Amino acid sequence: MSLNETPRSERVHIALFGRRNAGKSSIINAITNQDIAIVSDVKGTTTDPVYKSMEILPIGPCVIIDTAGLDDIGELGNLRREKTLEVLQKTDIALVVIDSSAGINEYDKEIIGIINEKKIPIIIILNKIDKCDNINELSEKISNEINIPVTLVSAVTKNGIKELKEKIINVLPEEEDKFKIVGDLINPGDFVVLVTPIDKAAPKGRLILPQQQTIRDILESDAIAVVTKEYELRETLENLGRKPKMVVTDSQVFLKVAADTPKDIFMTSFSILFARYKGDLTELVKGVKAIKKLKDGDKVLISEGCTHHRQSDDIGRVKIPRWIRQITGKKIDFEYTSGTSFTQDVKKYSLIVHCGGCMLNRRAMVQRINDAGEFNVPITNYGMLIAYVQGILDRALEPFPLAKYIWNEE
Template sequence: MSLNKTPRSERLHIAIFGRRNAGKSSLINAITGQNVALVSPVKGTTTDPVYKAMELLPLGPVVFIDTAGIDDEGELGELRKKKTWEVLGKTDVAILLIDNTEGVGEPEEEILSAIKKQKIPAIAVFNKCDLKTISSDMLSFYNAKWEIPVVQVSAATGEGIEKLKEILMQTAKADEDQVFIVKDLISRGDFVVLVVPIDKSAPKGRLILPQQQTIREIIDAGGMAVVTQEDRLKETLDALKVKPRLVITDSQVFHKVAADTPLDIPLTSFSILFARYKGDLEELVKGTQAVEKLKDGDKVLIAEACTHHRLDDDIAQVKIPRWLKQKTGKNLHIDIASGGDFPENLKEYSLVIHCGACMLNRREMMRRIRQVKEAGVPIVNYGVFIAYVQGILNRVLQPFRKLRNALKEEEETKVV
């Protein structure tokens, strides 16, 4: 991935849902002004979700998700529909596309109900007004019934596309959630020291995504990023004329970095910062309480959002199972899930340990946390778990005073 290219996980995800041949691919082409999606009069041309990353002014970097028809048929059709429904979990803005020549039916009502249940901002778009026009009264009727913006367009001629883009911009901005990696923890002129181990797992010639994004946000905040390796941290701190506002480390070298960082300098990790940025840090910290309760034979799920070449000392397959064994002394059954699939049998597990989610957007990570909670299972992420088993969780939560106070109050209430 180019260092100048916005990663897909950081782009606004706009998914288009509708029946086969409603014009979903054509609509993407009309909105973007480019032939980026395959268009065919044959029903079912789009068989799996297709992701199209691009710049859409004035929104900026977005990814359009072209889905299979919600009315697909047959055994394969059901599988394709399942993939389409899974897209809801990562959708920031949903476009429900309706074919004017077909009208509104059960498929549209069903997908809209799911969109509303997951509280996804949505727009209803009636397409093919060049073939059949919907009256303004009917548009008003659906606007009132569904309580979402409704617009009529022709993806073929371009009619109504500019109005749709305006509504899309308003809908996306209304759902903006100001969550930062590090920007709210520092002030202009602050030094931030980043500890970046260089080992066999580090991509040659570049930093991993969370490190890149953290550095960029420090710069945006007017701070100054100083990057060093774990064996040169003391030397780096001594060389600085002022005390850094924060030290951020890779979680796998927590112990050494904690030992070399003076107690009056706040310390945290990339993984913990991303636990907050992509998910629910408080929920992930609470999940550590389940580690001590694990019993022989309990199942633990280790979930990674990406797939990569496994190393001899791989964190998911080797390090985390080893740390679990050392901390609990129990014989546990470990399952590992990688990539976009997330197990449905979550109730079988006593604990879920999730990666830092740098390859997921916030909505998808929050969906995963919600799924785990609904199954009644505690969840932690790598950084939180590693800090906990190494006995420095309270230390690395130092920058998050409100969270530490809330957890302390909760513990005091339990004791009482």
């Protein structure tokens, strides 16, 4: 990824859903003004979700997701359907495409229902209006039936495409801007000291994304980011000349940093900042408290947002199970998932421990927390668990009074 690229997890994710041949891929080409998606009159042309990062004027940086038709039949069709539905976990805006010459049916209503249930902003597109002569009647009938206004479009003549883009902008979620990593906790001119170990696990020649994003957030707040390794922290604090607002550390070196940071300075971790930025800190605090309540035979799910992280494999597959067994002294049954498949069956778990989710966008992370919440399954993340195991979660929550209150609540 080059420096001036917006990371994929920060981009607004726009996904298209609909039956086969409705014109999903054609609409993507029309919106982007490029031939990026394969179009054909063969049903089921798009088989797997296709993600394309791009900059669309005037929408800005986004990821467009083309999906397979929902009405695909047979065993392979069911698999495709599942993959298509998984896309919803990452979707910021859902476009449902209906072929005006085919009308609306149960498949359309089902996907619209699912999207509404997940409270994902939705736009209903009635496509192929060039082929339809009673379009006004039809659109009125359909919007009455589903109780959502429809947008009329022809991907072929480009009629309505400009209006469609305007609608997309109108429903763009603002929350990505509303939530800050640390910006809302600091004032202009504040010092924030960031502790980033450079060991074998660190990527070559650069800092990892959460560290880069935190620095950016501090700079945007007109505050001052001071970056140091754990070994130079004490010297940094002694020579800074002014008390920093906060020390933020990688969880790996929590104990040393806690020891070297005077008690009157806030100390927390990148993973806790991101737990709040990407998800819901108080829910994750409740999740970590649930560890002590685990019983013999309980199932715990360990879930990672990406599939290619040897380092966190070690954390997820070895350390976390070991810690949980040590804390509880119980026989716990661990299961693992990674990548876009979170879990089909939340209910069977007594606890979910998720990674920091640096490859997931906020909506995807919140969706997972909500999915767990729906069945009262506690969920927490690696960083919270590490802080807890090392006995410093209480201190690391000091900058977040509500989360700390919940942590200490009986």
